[in-house]
Amino acid sequence: MAKDLILEIGTEEIPAGFMRDAIDKLSESASRELSGNALAYGNISAYGTPRRLTLRVTDLTDKQENRSVEFYGPPVRIAFDEKGDPTKATIGFAKSQGVDVKDLVTVTRDKGEVLAAVKKVKGQKTEKLLKELLPGIITGLLFRKSMKWGDGDAVFARPIRWLLAVYGGKTIHFNIEEVKSSSKSRGHRFMSPKPFTVSGWEDYAEGLEKGFVVLDQDKRKGIIEKGINDLALKIGGTALKDEELLETVSYLVEYPVILKGDFDEDFLKLPKEVLISVMKNHQKYFPVLSRSEGGKLLRHFIFVAGTKARDDRVVSKGNERVIRARFTDARFFYNEDKNTPLEEKNIRLKGMVFLSDLGTYYDKTERLKTIAGIIGGQLGIEPLTDVIRAAALSKADLATQMVFEFPELQGTMGKYYALLSGEKDVVARALEEQYMPTSRDGALPETEIGSVLGIADKLDTISACFISGLVPTGTSDPYALRRHAIGIINIVLDKNYHLSINGLLRESLAAITDQAHGKSRDSQDNILTEISGFFKERFRNIMISDGFPQDVVEAAISAEFDDIVDVKRRIEALSEFRRAPDFDSLGIAFKRVVNIVKGQPKGDVSDTLFVEPVERELHQSYIDTREKVDGKMTERNYKEALTIMKTLKDPVDKFFEHVLVMDENVELRKNRLSMLWEIRDLFFRIADFSKLST
Secondary structure, three states: OEEEEEEEEEEOOOOHHHHHHHHHHHHHHHHHHHHHOOOOOOOEEEEEEOOEEEEEEEEEEOEOOOEEEEEEEEEHHHOEOOOOOEOHHHHHHHHHHOOOHHHOEEEEEOOEEEEEEEEEEOOOEHHHHHHHHHHHHHHOOOOOOOEOOOOOOOOEOOOEEEEEEEEOOEEOOOEEOOEEEEOEEEOOOOOOOOEEEOOOHHHHHHHHHHOOOOOOHHHHHHHHHHHHHHHHHHOOEEEOOOHHHHHHHHOOOOOOEEEEEEOOHHHHHOOHHHHHHHHHHHOOOEEEEEOOOOOOEEEEEEEEEOOOOOOHHHHHHHHHHHHHHHHHHHHHHHHHHOOOOHHHHHHHHHHOEOOOOOOEHHHHHHHHHHHHHHHHHHHOOOOHHHHHHHHHHOOHHHHOHHHHHOHHHOOHHHHHHHHHOOOOHHHHHHHHHOOOOOOOOOOOOOOHHHHHHHHHHHHHHHHHHHHOOOOOOOOOOOOOHHHHHHHHHHHHHHHOOOOOHHHHHHHHHHHHHHHOOOOOOOOHHHHHHHHHHHHHHHHHHHHHHOOOOHHHHHHHHHHOOOOHHHHHHHHHHHHHHOOOOOHHHHHHHHHHHHHHHOOOOOOOOOHHHOOOHHHHHHHHHHHHHHHHHHHHHHOOOHHHHHHHHHHHHHHHHHHHHHOOOOOOOHHHHHHHHHHHHHHHHHHHOOOOHHHOOO
């Protein structure tokens, strides 16, 4: 008979940033443990609030199925001697399993055939199994940071205060340290602190509703979003849309109460971004914008309280006092920073470490002037002095009081302070745009100088980290190098910049090693190869996620990976070209060329060594094709180049049909291989066709 299971882990307030992952892991862990123990169930759902994580399993069977379990013994090759008698290993295994040797069976595993004892296992009652499984599910939840409490050894995101475990109306008894499971849950910490008894999901849901707890995180989020939008409309504005902030706030409260506050209009003289940053990042408030085009910031904010108050205005007044103090600090920092030109703040960068063994932010600025100048020069950006000026000021705002207090405003404040210092608008905008994009799909720089500075800055950070051994791992990327690489790729593709990634990396690495006296250039080639591979992997993932076939992407980047725009064009051309009806036969012909020259010598082709007419015919076809392809490659018209290359198929097929490539005559053999090498290299100018599935 199937029954429902409810597990609730009651805690002190869990950080909002932990919640989504914890909910997912709770569901995944329960599914894995139940399935692994042959327990059938209907559906699994997981929910979370700051004070609880809840698991619901419907139609959970009340008993394990009877099943057969295999216990593996020695490999068959050593299980019996030459006479066919069981060896000591076989006899010992059978004895340890309590079976007769004749009852052992042979099964195939990854490493070959082994003997196995097959035993019938009678299913246990679910209630008994849950006493063992539930504690493991709870303690198996991992968080970015965990803590201990009391004198025990158990760890969790925050101390566990109660445990509810009910299956089919009965309590599943176990304990985590001093906390014993029961059939009691609790409502809101302040508005309904008394425990209530749970016998099933209806009791539980009704008790939470009466206890001022909205358990379902999606429902809670929807209530908050609607409440904010309705209140913003009521006060004549619209709430700033911010999915991340909405997600965070939904995990800060169990019972959302939507309220508004106001601040002095005089604060609106501060840069809009400063006010928004304080409200959003520091107070978790929702800024309110006017409904007119452009969205002017209004002197209101909306916040989410977690408790009903006797007088909402008292709560609003308290939040208004907090925001007033924050804004007053920001105004002081802003006014102090304005007293000196932005350029003069650069000198302070000499005391600000970038990476411990690679100097300061002043050193980084000097490198950016070099690299940004090189990139701007290659792209023909005029005047180049604006690019170098932007690079020279790129990190100056890190030395301001505003950015020290509000680091998320770096770049933005650089723009404002640059304008106040009389810098050109394009230079000021570049200071803000250098940090774009801030996510994989984030907004890209709009200006040329901002794009160039952004590429230079990210290249320098990636190069410096790789030189210092701070390479991303599967689980760790503290310097966001993957995001930086993706950002460079997206900027280059968006702006259609034909740049040599390897060439720029070489310049970047040289700038660092020339500046850091303890660093040697000896290992630059190895580091360059490593970083180039790092970029290649990011580019590969982007192309595949954009819908290009994996084998096409692999074929293009295997042939050559340097000019990212060029590589994408080859991918696009090849992706379209392979859809042609006769593509498979062309692919087979080329693969044959690649396979036969692999590992073979390569030299010059001599027409005096041609014996068969098809040899001369193939070579002449190659020369004619190469001349035409050269023109299309210069134009970067890869689709036409591929169409021209297709004419080599018939001569190649005839060549293989009438000529023995691996002739006994060494000179003939080498000449034929060299001709095939030329054809192979021609195709490789676009892609490695051997990587394509046909």
